[in-house]
Amino acid sequence: MNKKKANTVGVITARGGSKGLKNKNILPLLGKPVIYYTIEKAIEKQTAGLLS
Numbered sequence: 001m002n003k004k005k006a007n008t009v010g011v012i013t014a015r016g017g018s019k020g021l022k023n024k025n026i027l028p029l030l031g032k033p034v035i036y037y038t039i040e041k042a043i044e045k046q047t048a049g050l051l052s
Contacts, residue, residue, distance in 0.1 A: 010042060010046075012039060012042060014026075014035050
């Protein structure tokens with residue numbers, strides 16, 4: 001029997017319709033879009049085996 005490792009998929013939601021500050025998730029913070037920091041941490045955790 002051939003066992004295959006299941007792929008893991010994660011979803012990071014980012015809403016662009018804020019009333020106070022439109023598209024705040026793509027506005028720059030320290031030179032990078034705000035959403036970058038969330039994505040970067042998710043990649044770090046997955047690489048370290050903390051997300052599977």
